[in-house]
Amino acid sequence: MVTRGVSSVTAATREPGSRASRAAAIAWRLATVVDVVTETPRARTLVLDVPGWPGHRAGQHVDVRLTADDGYQAERSYSIASPPEEARIALTVQRLDDGEVSPYLTDVLRTGDRLELRGPIGGYFVWDVAFGGPLFLVAGGSGIVPLMAILRHRAGALLGANMRARHGVPARLLYSSRRWEDVFYRAELARLAEDDETLEVAFTLTHEAPRGWTGFRRLIDRMMLAEVAWPPAERPKVFVCGPTPLVEAVATTLVELGHDPALVKTERFGPTGGSA
Amino acid sequence: MTVVLSVVFATARTLNVAASEGGVHKAMTEPFVSRGFRGRRQPGETAARLPPGQYETRDFPVLSAGPTPRTPLATWDFVLRGVDGPAARWTWDEFQTLPHETVNTDIHCVTKWSKLNTIWEGVSVDTLLAEAAARGVKAAPYVLAVSDGGYTTNLPLGDVTGGKAWVAVKYAGAPLPPEHGGPARLLVPHLYFWKSAKWVRQLRFMEHDAAGFWESFGYHNYGDPWREQRYSGDP
Amino acid sequence: MDDETRNASAERVDGEARRLDGNAAAGILSEIFVPDVTAAHATCANCGTIRAMGALLVYSHGMGMVMRCPDCDAVVLRVARPRRQLWVDLTGVKIIVMAG
Secondary structure (H helix, E strand, O other), rough: OOOOOOOOOOOOOOOOOOOOHHHHHHOOEEEEEEEEEEEOOOOOEEEEOOOOOOOOOOEEEEEEEEEEEOOOOOEEEEOOOOOOOOOOOEEEEEOOOOOOOOOHHHHHHOOOEEEEEEEEEEOOOOOOOOHHHOEEEEEEEHHHHHHHHHHHHHHHHHHHOOHHHHOOOOOOEEEOOOOOOHHHHHHHHHHHHHHHHHEEEEEEEEEOOOOOOEEEEOOOOOHHHHHHHHOOOOOEEEEEEOOOOHHHHHHHHHHOOOOOHHHHHEOOOOOOOOOO | HHHHHHOHHHOOOOOOOOOOOOOOOOOOOOOOOOOOOOOOOOOOOOOOOOOOOEEEEEOOOOOOOOOOOOOOOOOOOOEEEOOOOOOOEEHHHHHOOOOOOOEEEEOOOOOOEEEEEEEEEOOOOOOOHHHHHOOOOOOOHHHEEOOOOOEEEEEEEEOOOOOEEEEEEEEEOOOOOOOOOOOOOOOOOOHHHHHOOEEEEEEEEEEOOOOOOOOOEEEEOOOHHHHHHOOOOOO | OOOHHHHOHHHHHOOOHHHHHHHHHHHHHHOOOOOOOOEEEEEOOOOOHHHHHHHHHEEEEOOOEEEEEOOOOOOEEEEEEHHHHHHEOOOOOOEEEOOO
């Protein structure tokens, strides 16, 4: 969903994180759905035009609020999938069958509808190219969404940069999903990895794999992390996102392997790995 | 059906208070409505059993304010503490020898879900108070329930006596799971469910009322769902 | 993800499986603090450990949001919104150093 050439002039009207943009961040806004993209049978990306959007950082999220005609409201958080370089924000939502909000966003909402949201929110689980690397990203299921914003930002920032700059921020992604059909952004991840020798992407499928699968075929465990992660001595910036049990197990294991806890940032999505 | 809904859920209506930023909508006479959104509510034949503002749920939401305590049964005890003087204490084994009752009741959470026909098994607080009195524990007008992990909630004595309260050890026929307050929780179904303290370990008598964890933080001191006493200041 | 959760640890469908990071509190905290506080550092009043607010554990209880110290589990911060008023309990936090 990275659309190159789209002007980002209107997106960042002020420096994200500055006091003025902070006051703007907490107000609810009415966004318009301008596009809907099917990612997997259960997930779609909503592309939103948000008037007055103050800009955001990769890793941040928005709060979405739905209101029924009798005034009943439900609120959930969704990570922003699009990088700060894009004027429109993208949210990738996975449908939870017993969810209250996600089925509305995946089944009912359509282009032209409006959606109330506020943001961007969160200054902890964020990464800018200036933070440097090496970068180690671990995604469980829909936890890939904020990490994709990070990878898109990294790709956009390094576009045309010289070899030295690219090698200054090498990145690895370890992405766990149940099945190949559940993997978000398949084509884009393949292309990013192909175009950029400083990016490596490893998948693990935990339930079912296609014929001829050569990737990992199990839950993320200590051995896998030891194999895929940068050595602790390189002091990678680590971002782990997904269902709470996965995030906690991965973060604990990385610290046991010797990674500095201060460099391991986590975003737990709760028990089911997504906002219901 | 529509009429019932708009009466029951009128309290949820909000206005947007917004700064005059570009793109931010101001306080509107007609609040934004999400096209086609209904939410999880299920009105119907059970409406009469639901207190105002509640909806029925078929599952059993877990609300946690902290990590799940895991006190081993070998070290678990339950204490009824008098204002001064002796306290009554039961180990898990001793607690099991007390007469247990089965209770079928509706429960109502202040976060608006209600669950009907929930089945519990436990020891009536009346039984515990009688046992404690026999051991010289002096009652007082108020009670503070104290749980593992530090949670507290306060109740008048009259709301835990007369067959209104239990220390429950089973839910739906099985030992109470930790996420729902096991091994034992207070059960006071006529009040909002935050009063049914999970992981309860003590009932402490008090001469004067003292607000517990939520009562001291914006929630109603008493919490009658039928008068919709959710927040402090509600009549 | 549900099956993975169950396989990983059957008994963990409880308070721990539901807990979140400080980020989850960022929305409501942004209504109280003007600078983004999740990147700021807080000292737990109970055990003295200093860490980023974003690294605190958030228990998003429906009645309020409770942030706890990952080391000692003490309540660092509590936020509730009864009747559209914002209640904030900061008694569990000793110092907050705002990141510039």
